[in-house]
Amino acid sequence: MILDTARLLLFPALMAFAAASDLFTMTISNRVSLALIAGFVALAVLGGMGLHDVLMHFGAGAAVLVVAFACFAMGWVGGGDAKVAASVALWFGFDHLLNYLVYASLLGGALTILLIQFRQWPLPYPLAGQAWLNRLHDKQSGIPYGIALALGALIVYPETEWIKAIDLAHLAMR
Numbered sequence: 001m002i003l004d005t006a007r008l009l010l011f012p013a014l015m016a017f018a019a020a021s022d023l024f025t026m027t028i029s030n031r032v033s034l035a036l037i038a039g040f041v042a043l044a045v046l047g048g049m050g051l052h053d054v055l056m057h058f059g060a061g062a063a064v065l066v067v068a069f070a071c072f073a074m075g076w077v078g079g080g081d082a083k084v085a086a087s088v089a090l091w092f093g094f095d096h097l098l099n100y101l102v103y104a105s106l107l108g109g110a111l112t113i114l115l116i117q118f119r120q121w122p123l124p125y126p127l128a129g130q131a132w133l134n135r136l137h138d139k140q141s142g143i144p145y146g147i148a149l150a151l152g153a154l155i156v157y158p159e160t161e162w163i164k165a166i167d168l169a170h171l172a173m174r
Helices: 002-025 030-046 051-073 079-118 131-137 146-159 168-173
Strands: none
Touching: 002 030, 002 079, 002 131, 002 146, 030 051, 030 079, 051 079, 079 131, 079 146
16 A cells, blocks of 8 residues: 555656756756655565566666766756656656657657747736746746656656556555
8 A cells, every 4th residue: 555655656746846846946956866766766676676677777767867968968958857857767667768758858849939938028027026937037047847857757657567556446445
């Protein structure tokens, strides 16, 4: 029961926190990525994931980390975004990695277009006092790509073995 609850809530909660953090501060704490890694390890061990599968998941995370840090080095994404993407890849493994990357890319493109449009218009006076909104509206500011990474992850997560392993009927009866 506790394992099912952790599978159901931990990953989505961390994704929601990462998205909100990136929206309001334009940063994602290393603690989010570390919590995702620790949560994966704990649930993989407690859920009885085999060593081969664990290593494949770590391989997916490492592959995304290499590519994401190359993108970070070129100034295309933030460091927090790179670490979160790699941590999410750890959870999804290669089985769901392509779906995740496609969703995150499409959502990131849509977010970028929306922010470019948003930044063309002046902020209404009552909203101009909000520091986070001013930062988001600033044309020199980056794109909080963690929002797209989190939304893409939340779209793919229900398709994973993490959710399929949960006995939802049993949880609903309690």
